[in-house]
Every structure is written in structure tokens, then in C-alpha cells.
Amino acid sequence: MGERADVWQGTLALMVLKTLQALGPLHGYGIARRIEQTSGDLLAVNYGTLYPALLKLEQEGYISSEWGTSDNNRKAKYYKLTRAGRKQLEKEAREWEQTTEILARFLAPGKESA
Amino acid sequence: MRQLRALFFRLAALFRKPQRDRDLAAEMDSHLEMHIKDNLRSGMSPAEARRQALIKLGGIEQTKEICRDRRSLPFFETILQDFRYGARMLRKNPGFTCVAVLTLALGIGVNTAIFSIVNGVLLQPLPYPQPEQLVVVARTAPRFDHPVPVSGPNFLDWRARARQFQFLAGFDGRGFTVMFGNEPENILGAAVSPNFLSVLEVAPILGRDFLEPEEHTGNDRVALITHSFWKKRLGGDPGWVGRTLTINNQPFTVVGVLPHDFRYVMMGDAQIFIPLNLEKTLRGENFMSVIGRVKPGVSLRQAQSEMDSIARALEKEYPADDAEQGAIVIPMLTRVGHRIREALLIMLAAVGLVLLIACANVGNLLLAQGVRRRGEIAVRSALGACAGRLVRQYVTESVLLGFLGCALGLLAGHFGLQAFRVLSPGNVPRLEEVQINLPVLLFSLGISLVASILFGLVPASRISRVNLADCLKEGSARATSGADRGLVRRSLVVVEIALSLVLLAGAGLAVRSFIKLLSADPGYDSRNLLTFYLSPLIRKAAQAEDFYRRVLERMSAIPGVHSVAMSHSIPPGGEEVDGPVITSEHPDMDPNHAPDIVYNPISPNYFRTMRVPLLAGREFSSADVHGASPAVILNEAAARSLFPGENAVGLRVKLGADNLAAWWTIVGVVADERYFGWDSDRSPTAYLPVSQILQDNMPDYDAAIILRTNSEPFSFLPAVRSTMTSIDNHMALLGPETMEQRLGHTFAPHRFNMALLTAFASLALLLAAVGIYGVMAQFVAQRTHEIGIRMALGARPIEVVRLVLGQGVRLALLGLAIGIAVAAAATRLIRSLLYGVTASDPLTFVFVATLLICVVLLACLVPARRAMRVDPIVALRHE
Structure with a gap:
């Protein structure tokens, strides 16, 4: 796993949490599709990398999983946000905003002087 | 925190693996199914739909693999x-x-x-x-290279002046005569300062601790007893607190019972404690040990430097007794072991x-x-x-x-x-x-x-x-055998043999020491001697003389008893009483630097009873009494060291026994007895007539009685007991034993050390034999082919055996050479366990080396026989 993957894992976790907050309980495939659609198909990664991220979030207690039935009556594992997950999402979102804001200032020096 | 939680889940995932695997597979299946369905809906062919879904996922097995790695550790x-x-x-x-x-x-x-x-x-x-605050404080003196007992007045001064200690307490181990109904019995115990339990931070479970005034005359008839003594000897009746126990013919009130797990580590078998009354003790009379508890945070060094300055002050104040006497603080844990x-x-x-x-x-x-x-x-x-x-x-x-x-x-x-x-x-x-x-x-x-x-x-x-x-x-x-794998195995065997030799040499030396001990001459005839101690409760010299005269007379009248003697201590391991000796040739010698001599006050027929040969002069007689010219008999070691090359008889010495007061004339020289066990040196000893030593108000009038009998000494015990009762019906025979039993005690530790070392060495030998057997068996198995060829070419069985044994003996010799070198260095470390042999005793080394070679040969014999029986045809065909 290179550095890029680490960054991806970090942001992926945030995206997963946000997705679950927006859509409620959802299965892995649904989360993957949603992330892909939201990113405007800009993010084209293997869906497979999503599963270890889900596992990690679950081990850390931010999400929980449960077997259920999908819209078209299929068995699927549903993930949903826990209370700790909700808090973590807020925290990470805040941090992410800060980071992007700082980065934005760095990357647009012209505006700063104006 | 979250990481910990994750770690816990990952650890948990080490178990119930199959179920988790099924779960993961089902999830992958459902993912793919949903994806394929979507792909179909968007118009792909079924094959294409599946292909695209798999590409997008990145492979089922790969996904499962990374999940598995993440899931668990x-x-x-x-x-x-x-x-x-x-x-x-x-x-x-x-x-x-x-x-x-x-x-x-x-x-x-x-x-x-x-x-x-x-x-x-x-x-x-x-x-x-x-426990880290507990220390032993002992005396040091130039004449001794080890810590020695302390005197009462010095202890009281230490206690009054020391500031770095929470408590200092005196301890004097004693044997008490306790009456159980009409039966006197010897019980081990101690006299201790009233704060003894405070030092150890132990409180009685029943009754109370000693009080401070109880170390003074008038209040000191109180006793603390151990839980086991209370349970086993007094029936565990709580009513015993407040009742009296007859100890040494005096009524002592039991004031408390100690906790059941209490044991004084420095004297584990002490069962009765009475207050230590130091009122009549002298500054020169060193008999007790001192323990203490330093204040929290006080280091051993601080305590030591305080004791140093106290000892220096006492030296100035009491030069006669305390010149060059120091004090040493030792952690109790170190002292115990x-x-x-x-x-x-x-x-x-x-x-x-x-x-x-x-x-x-x-x-x-x-x-x-x-x-x-x-x-x-x-x-x-x-x-x-x-x-x-x-x-x-x-x-x-x-x-x-x-x-x-x-x-x-x-x-x-x-x-x-x-x-x-x-x-x-x-x-x-x-x-x-x-x-x-x-x-x-x-x-x-x-x-x-x-x-x-x-x-x-x-x-x-x-x-x-x-x-x-x-x-x-x-x-x-x-x-086939790589030549160098054999090398590793052979090296291991060489190491094993070398290590075994080291152990065998140690054990061999211990065995030799023990044999030497058994055959050592104690200096007297130890057969048919019955011994015991008496502890009469007498205060006057005249009473004591009278008492012992009656004991000796009545005991020698018992049929079958040849002679009876008394002495202050019985060899071996008698109570050590020693002090300086000054000869008439160097009358101005400083007592602190004078040679050390053991004193043993004896009755006139002591040497006859013990059968110690008289080498020169005469024995004591009934004329050597109080008032007569002081007479002393030296043993050979004393005579030789004090008067080398001279006839000591007729010369004079001053002795610490009477505080160097009088000149004692040497009237005889006897052969050496070994006093402190067979393993001890022949200590220079001065024998003094009891009647010239007795004084009023001595701390005790204890003495040993020795009977020479004409048959098995123990069979005389009933007669001796009843004779004793007829003299004084409150008097217990303390520790009656035959002399041979007493000797047995002194070599019991040697026997035990020898037995342990021998057991370990035998174990080592056995393991080494198994090891070499294994290697040789392997050697033969690997060379079956070669042996077959040799035999086919005409090698005789004996030559094959020689091949195998030769290999084994080569290993053994190499191991022996290394082992002997190591053992020669290592056995020096066990010198303290040896007696009468040097650490590099050649006989022992030759013997254990021979033993080891024999065992190696035995271990090689089985594989050698197997090699001898190799059938060339079978061996060759096998390949």
C-alpha cells in the first residue's frame, strides 16, 4: 500500500460515513455506487477496496452491520452509522474543511494579496 | 482507544474463522449479483455484465484477501x-x-x-x-572477619542514640524448660526487646504485645507464644491469655498469641518469646543479635554512617571494651540466607x-x-x-x-x-x-x-x-549425509560431554569430600557416648558446683556407665565461646590484636570420658578448685600456635575467659578435638577446670553432660532420666543425643549437597549418553551403504565396530579435553563445599573422565553392534 492508498483510505472512510448519514443503512454495493455517482464519476477505483475500509470502520465502532434484504428481495449486508460514527463524521468533516480551506489559500496566492 | 477496540476485534477474529469466511463470501456474492443486475439493466450481455462487475470489484479473491488481512492479524x-x-x-x-x-x-x-x-x-x-526497611545490626571486631554478637550495654546505647531507625530490638535465642503438667520439656524460644514485634510490624492476634517496662526486673515474667505452640501444645484455648506457663521454673504470664503465619526468619523454630532483660549484662559480654527497622526513605548507607559514628563515640567512652569495635548494618534479607x-x-x-x-x-x-x-x-x-x-x-x-x-x-x-x-x-x-x-x-x-x-x-x-x-x-x-550437518550434531555431542564432565567433576569432588569427612578423625572416640545439656536455674556458684557434683556422682553410679564428664560445650558444633589469649612471652600485647582461643570449662574426667589422648603434662584433678593456682590445658593446635617449638607445659597465659585477670599455668597438652564440626579447622582451645571458672550471678549455669557407656548409649536414657528426676524433678534433659548423632548433624549438609550434585550429574550423564547414542545411531544409519561396501570388500565385523567406536571415542575425547579445562576453572567456585580435597583433585578428575568414557563406549555399543550385523547384500541393494 502506497501513500496514495493511505490518503484514499482516509478520505474513503469520510465518504462512507457521509454516505451512510445521507442515505441511512446501505449495502456495500450501494455505498460504492453512491460514492462513484457523487464524485461525478471522477473517482474510478476498484469497488473491492471499499470492503477493508468498511471492516476497519466497523472494528473501530463507527458503523455497524447487519444482514438484511435489498429492494429487489436479495440478501445483502447493510451498514449503518453508529452514534460514535456520527460524532466522528462531524469531527472529520470539520477537519477536512479546515484542511481544504488552508490548502485553497496556499494554492491561490493571488487572492490572498487582493 | 478506537485502535484498541479495533485490535480487540482483530484478535477476536482469530477464532471462528470459517464462519467469518462464509460471511465475507456471501457479501461478495451479493455485491456481484447486484452489480450484474444493474449492468444487465443497462443493456449488457450477461457475460459482459459479469466481466465488468468483476473488473470493477478488482477480483473476488483479491478483495477477500485484503479483507482477511484487515479483518484479523x-x-x-x-x-x-x-x-x-x-x-x-x-x-x-x-x-x-x-x-x-x-x-x-x-x-x-x-x-x-x-x-x-x-x-x-x-x-x-x-x-x-x-521488608526493605529491615536490617540486622552486628558488631565488627578486628579479630573476626565476619559480623559478631553484640553486648547488652552497647545495644542499649545504640538504641538510645540512633536516629535513622524507627526501632532497634535485641534478640537472644534460648532453649527454655517448660513444664507441661509434671513433665519438663525443652522448647526453643528467645528473649527479645519489648519492641521486637514493632520492628517486624507484627501484632499478636490474641492478647497484647510486650510493653516497654517489661524489659525490667519485676515486670519481665511475661511471654508471647506462637500460634502453632498455642494450638499444638496448649490446645488452642483462647483462655490461655492471662494464664501462667512455668518456664525455667518461673511463672510467666502468657500475654499474647502471635499470628498463625508468623515466623521469625532468623530463627524459624522459636516458639516462646520473653522480654530480654539487659540490666545485669556487661559491656564486654557479647551474646545477642540486634535487628532494626530504618525510617522510611533512609538508605543503608545513611544508617551505616550513623552507626559508624555511634560506634566511634562508644570506642572513646568505653576504651576497655569497645576499642576498635565497629557496627555493621546488613539488610535482613541478605543476612537470612x-x-x-x-x-x-x-x-x-x-x-x-x-x-x-x-x-x-x-x-x-x-x-x-x-x-x-x-x-x-x-x-x-x-x-x-x-x-x-x-x-x-x-x-x-x-x-x-x-x-x-x-x-x-x-x-x-x-x-x-x-x-x-x-x-x-x-x-x-x-x-x-x-x-x-x-x-x-x-x-x-x-x-x-x-x-x-x-x-x-x-x-x-x-x-x-x-x-x-x-x-x-x-x-x-x-x-545422504551432508558432511557438515554431521558437524553440527557432533559439536553438540562434544558440548554435552564437556558439560557433563564439569558436573561430574563437581559431584565427584563433593563425594570425595564426604568420604574424607566420614573417615576424618574427630580427635575423640565418638562411639558409646550419650550427651545432653542441663540448664539448672541457679544463681550461686556454690549451688551449681554442688548440683553438678551430684549429677556426675549419681550418673556414674548407673550400671554400665564407665565415666561421666561435664563440659560447657560438646563437640561438634558446641556453643562458641572464645576470646583473646595473651602469653607470658608477650604480656603487653593489645587484647584486640591478640590471637583467638576457644574456652571450654570441663570437669576433671572429661578427657578420660571422651578418650582424648593426653600428650604432655597432666589432666585436671579434684585439686584444681577455686582458690588453687589457676590451671589450664591446651590442645595441640593452641600449644603449637602460641608456643611454636617449645614445651608449653609450665608456661603461663592470660585468658579473656576471666577478662585477662589472672595468669593461668599450662598443666597439660591434649590432642586436638574438632569442635565446630568435622569440616572445621582444629581450633586452638583452652580447657579450664569448671570449678575455677564458676562465679556467682553468671547469666546461666548451663552445661553438657557426657556419659561413656559400655553399650548402645540410647538404652541408658531411661536410667539417666530417672536419675535426673531423683536429683531435681523439674529438670529436663535438653537435646539428648548420642555423639554419633551429633556428628551426623554436622555432615548432613555435606551429604545433602553431595546427593544433590550427584543427582544432577547423573542426570547430565544420562542425557549425554542418550545424546551420543542418538548421534552414533544416526552415524551408523547414514553409513549403512558404506559399511555394506566395506564388508563386501572383506572388512571384518571387529573393524566395523572399531570404526563406530572410534568415531564415538574421538568425540568423547574432544569433549573430555574441553570439559576438563572448563571444570578446572569451574570447580574452584565450589571450594566452599569441599573438605579435604583441592578443587583440582587429580584422582577425582581421572575417575570421572574414565566414567564418562565408559558411558560413551556403552552408548556407542548398540549402534556398533547394529553396524556389525549389516548384511552387505541388503545394504547395497537398498540404494
Whole structure:
């Protein structure tokens, strides 16, 4: 796993949490599709990398999983946000905003002087 | 926190793996199904829909793999795998497993037992609160190279002046005569300062502690008793507190009972404590020991420097008694084990060697096993196992063996410890505290782990050099011997033989010492002597003289008793009373630098009773009484050291026995008796007539009575008892024993050390024999082909035997050479356990070397016979 993957894992976790907050309980495939659609198909990664991220979030207690039935009556594992997950999402979102804001200032020096 | 939670889940995931795998597979399936369905809906062909879904996922197996790595801890998982695999291998080779585990269990068992004793006696904190504050304060004097007892007045001054101590308490171990109904009995106990229990921070469970005024005359008839004495001798009746016990013919009120787990570590068998009254003691009369508890945060150095300045002040104030007398502060823990420390550490080293030999053996077994497993290893590395993984597999297997060995070893250690308890000659303090507790468990686990990594790395080190292609090609388990694998195995055997020799040399020296002890001449005729002590409660010299005169008269009237004598102490191991001696040739010598001499006040017929030969002059007679010219008899050692080359008879000496008051005329010289055990030197001794030594108000008038009988001394005991009762019906015979029993006590520790060392050395020898047998058997098995060819070419069986034995003897000789070199250095460390032999005693070395060679030859004989019987046809066809 290179550095890029680490960054991806970090942001992926945030995206997963946000997705679950927006859509409620959802299965892995649904989360993957949603992330892909939201990113405007800009993010084209293997869906497979999503599963270890889900596992990690679950081990850390931010999400929980449960077997259920999908819209078209299929068995699927549903993930949903826990209370700790909700808090973590807020925290990470805040941090992410800060980071992007700082980065934005760095990357647009012209505006700063104006 | 979150990471911890995750770690916990990952650890948990090590278990119930199949279910988790099914779960993951189902999730992947449902993912794919949903994706394919969507793809179909967007108009793809079924095949294309599936292909695209799989591409997007990135492969089912790959996804599962990364999930599995994330789900659990791959490192642990492989270790578990290795363990399971290892366990399977061990189960498949029960013979190998049994031999290896038993070998290890022996090694670990003896180590566990000995370490538990080392731990319990030398390391474990003392069984009192804040044990690190407890110290012993003793006297130092230029004439002694070890700490010596303290006098009452000096102790009282120490106690009054010391500021770094919370408490200082005096202790004087004594034997008490206690009346149980009409039966007097000797009970061990002590006189202690009233704050003795405060030092140890122990409180009575019943009644109260001593009070401060109880160390003074008038208040001092009180006693504290141990729980076991209260339970066993007084029936455990709580009403005993406040009742009186007749101790030494005086009524003592029992004021308290000590807790059931209380034991004074410096005198474990003390059962009765009375206050120590120091009012009538003299500054020059050193008899007691002192213990103390330093204030919290006070270091040993601070306490020591305070005691140094107190001792210096006392030196100035009392130059007559305290000149050049120092005080030394010793941690109590150090002091408790000081007599046994060296022997225990030697035993620990010995069992360490046994364990090393056991490791070498198991390493050898694993190597032999490794040869058989070359094919398997080759296959595994061909399938992609890296060297590290294979080494880990080996080490895991040996650790598994180690754990099994440890479990069995703990059991063996437990029984070993029981045996030690039963057989120990009673010279190990705190033995009742010894147990296999957590530190011992950790020690055993630790040594098993270290041992298994040691012997596990031996075969593992071979892996890197395995030539894959060759191994796979050979296919058969009977791989030809790489010359250098033999080298490792042979080196191990050489090491084993060398280590065994070291142990055997140690044991051999101990055995030789013991034989020397048994045949040593104590200086008197120890057969048919009955001995016991008397402790009359008398205050006046005249009474004592009268009492002992009656005892000697009445006892010698018993039919079958040749003669009866009294003396202050009985050899061996009598009570040590010694002091300076000044000769008429150097009358101005400073007493502090004068030579030391043991005094023994005796009755006139002592030498006749003990059968000690008179070398010059005369024995004491009934004329040597108080008022007559002071007469002294020296032993040969004293005469020779004080008056070298002269006839001592007629010369004069001053003795510390009467504070160097009078000149004593030497009237005779007798042969040396060994006083403090057979292993002691012949101490210079001065015998004094009892009647010239007795004074009024001595601390005690205790003496030993020695009877020479015409047959088995113990059969005289009833007659002696009834005679005693007729003289004084309150008088117990203290510690009646035959002289031979007394001698037995002094060599019991030697016998025990010898037995232990011999047991360990035999174990080592056995293990080494098994080891060399294994290597030689392997040697023959590997060379069956070659032997077959040799025989086919006309070699006679005897030549084949010579080939095998020659190989074994070469290894043995190399091991012996190394072993003798190491042993010559190592046995010097056990000098303190030896008697009458030097640490490099050639006879012992020759003997153990010969023994070792014989055992090696025996171990080689079986494989040699097998080699001899090789059928050339079969051997050649086999290839």
C-alpha cells in the first residue's frame, strides 16, 4: 500500500460515513455506487477496496452491520452509522474543511494579496 | 482507544474463522449479483455484465484477501497456523515428542525446583510489611572477619542514640524448660526487646504485645507464644491469655498469641518469646543479635554512617571494651540466607548445565528429525515459503515442545521441591515459605522459551543452506549425509560431554569430600557416648558446683556407665565461646590484636570420658578448685600456635575467659578435638577446670553432660532420666543425643549437597549418553551403504565396530579435553563445599573422565553392534 492508498483510505472512510448519514443503512454495493455517482464519476477505483475500509470502520465502532434484504428481495449486508460514527463524521468533516480551506489559500496566492 | 477496540476485534477474529469466511463470501456474492443486475439493466450481455462487475470489484479473491488481512492479524494468524501444524507434526511422531518433552521436562523440572528455593530463600521479600526497611545490626571486631554478637550495654546505647531507625530490638535465642503438667520439656524460644514485634510490624492476634517496662526486673515474667505452640501444645484455648506457663521454673504470664503465619526468619523454630532483660549484662559480654527497622526513605548507607559514628563515640567512652569495635548494618534479607547462598547458587549453576545438556539433546533430535523433513521443507519453499517463514515454523514447533516440557517440568519441579523439603538437613532458612509462585512460573516459562529458541534455531539454521533441487530430486527421506550437518550434531555431542564432565567433576569432588569427612578423625572416640545439656536455674556458684557434683556422682553410679564428664560445650558444633589469649612471652600485647582461643570449662574426667589422648603434662584433678593456682590445658593446635617449638607445659597465659585477670599455668597438652564440626579447622582451645571458672550471678549455669557407656548409649536414657528426676524433678534433659548423632548433624549438609550434585550429574550423564547414542545411531544409519561396501570388500565385523567406536571415542575425547579445562576453572567456585580435597583433585578428575568414557563406549555399543550385523547384500541393494 502506497501513500496514495493511505490518503484514499482516509478520505474513503469520510465518504462512507457521509454516505451512510445521507442515505441511512446501505449495502456495500450501494455505498460504492453512491460514492462513484457523487464524485461525478471522477473517482474510478476498484469497488473491492471499499470492503477493508468498511471492516476497519466497523472494528473501530463507527458503523455497524447487519444482514438484511435489498429492494429487489436479495440478501445483502447493510451498514449503518453508529452514534460514535456520527460524532466522528462531524469531527472529520470539520477537519477536512479546515484542511481544504488552508490548502485553497496556499494554492491561490493571488487572492490572498487582493 | 478506537485502535484498541479495533485490535480487540482483530484478535477476536482469530477464532471462528470459517464462519467469518462464509460471511465475507456471501457479501461478495451479493455485491456481484447486484452489480450484474444493474449492468444487465443497462443493456449488457450477461457475460459482459459479469466481466465488468468483476473488473470493477478488482477480483473476488483479491478483495477477500485484503479483507482477511484487515479483518484479523495476519502475523498472529500465521503463528496460529504454525502452532496447529507443529502440533500435528508432534502428534505424528509420538516417540520423538515423548523423548524431547521428557528431556526438557527433566531439565526444566530441576531448574524450577532449585530456582523456587533460590527465590524463596534469597530473593523473595521477607514476610513482613515494608521488608526493605529491615536490617540486622552486628558488631565488627578486628579479630573476626565476619559480623559478631553484640553486648547488652552497647545495644542499649545504640538504641538510645540512633536516629535513622524507627526501632532497634535485641534478640537472644534460648532453649527454655517448660513444664507441661509434671513433665519438663525443652522448647526453643528467645528473649527479645519489648519492641521486637514493632520492628517486624507484627501484632499478636490474641492478647497484647510486650510493653516497654517489661524489659525490667519485676515486670519481665511475661511471654508471647506462637500460634502453632498455642494450638499444638496448649490446645488452642483462647483462655490461655492471662494464664501462667512455668518456664525455667518461673511463672510467666502468657500475654499474647502471635499470628498463625508468623515466623521469625532468623530463627524459624522459636516458639516462646520473653522480654530480654539487659540490666545485669556487661559491656564486654557479647551474646545477642540486634535487628532494626530504618525510617522510611533512609538508605543503608545513611544508617551505616550513623552507626559508624555511634560506634566511634562508644570506642572513646568505653576504651576497655569497645576499642576498635565497629557496627555493621546488613539488610535482613541478605543476612537470612548468608550461610546457604553459595551452595544454592552452585546448585542453580549445576541445574543450568543440566538444562543446557537437555537443550543440546533436543536440538540433536530436531536435527535428526530435520533430515527426515528435508523433502517437506523443500516442497514448502518451492511453493513460495520464504526462509523466514520456514525458520518461524521450526521455532514455533520447538516453542511448542518447550511449553509442553515446561508444563511437565513444573510438575516435576513441584515434586522435586517436595523431595527437597523432606530430605533437606534443616539448614535452609525460610524453606516453609518456598513455593512455586508467580516469579518461579515466569522463570520456568522464560527458560523454556529461551531453551526452545536455542534448540529450535539449530535445525532452523540449516534451512538457508538446503539445496532445493537436490532435495526434491532425492525424494526419499533418507537423504545422504551432508558432511557438515554431521558437524553440527557432533559439536553438540562434544558440548554435552564437556558439560557433563564439569558436573561430574563437581559431584565427584563433593563425594570425595564426604568420604574424607566420614573417615576424618574427630580427635575423640565418638562411639558409646550419650550427651545432653542441663540448664539448672541457679544463681550461686556454690549451688551449681554442688548440683553438678551430684549429677556426675549419681550418673556414674548407673550400671554400665564407665565415666561421666561435664563440659560447657560438646563437640561438634558446641556453643562458641572464645576470646583473646595473651602469653607470658608477650604480656603487653593489645587484647584486640591478640590471637583467638576457644574456652571450654570441663570437669576433671572429661578427657578420660571422651578418650582424648593426653600428650604432655597432666589432666585436671579434684585439686584444681577455686582458690588453687589457676590451671589450664591446651590442645595441640593452641600449644603449637602460641608456643611454636617449645614445651608449653609450665608456661603461663592470660585468658579473656576471666577478662585477662589472672595468669593461668599450662598443666597439660591434649590432642586436638574438632569442635565446630568435622569440616572445621582444629581450633586452638583452652580447657579450664569448671570449678575455677564458676562465679556467682553468671547469666546461666548451663552445661553438657557426657556419659561413656559400655553399650548402645540410647538404652541408658531411661536410667539417666530417672536419675535426673531423683536429683531435681523439674529438670529436663535438653537435646539428648548420642555423639554419633551429633556428628551426623554436622555432615548432613555435606551429604545433602553431595546427593544433590550427584543427582544432577547423573542426570547430565544420562542425557549425554542418550545424546551420543542418538548421534552414533544416526552415524551408523547414514553409513549403512558404506559399511555394506566395506564388508563386501572383506572388512571384518571387529573393524566395523572399531570404526563406530572410534568415531564415538574421538568425540568423547574432544569433549573430555574441553570439559576438563572448563571444570578446572569451574570447580574452584565450589571450594566452599569441599573438605579435604583441592578443587583440582587429580584422582577425582581421572575417575570421572574414565566414567564418562565408559558411558560413551556403552552408548556407542548398540549402534556398533547394529553396524556389525549389516548384511552387505541388503545394504547395497537398498540404494
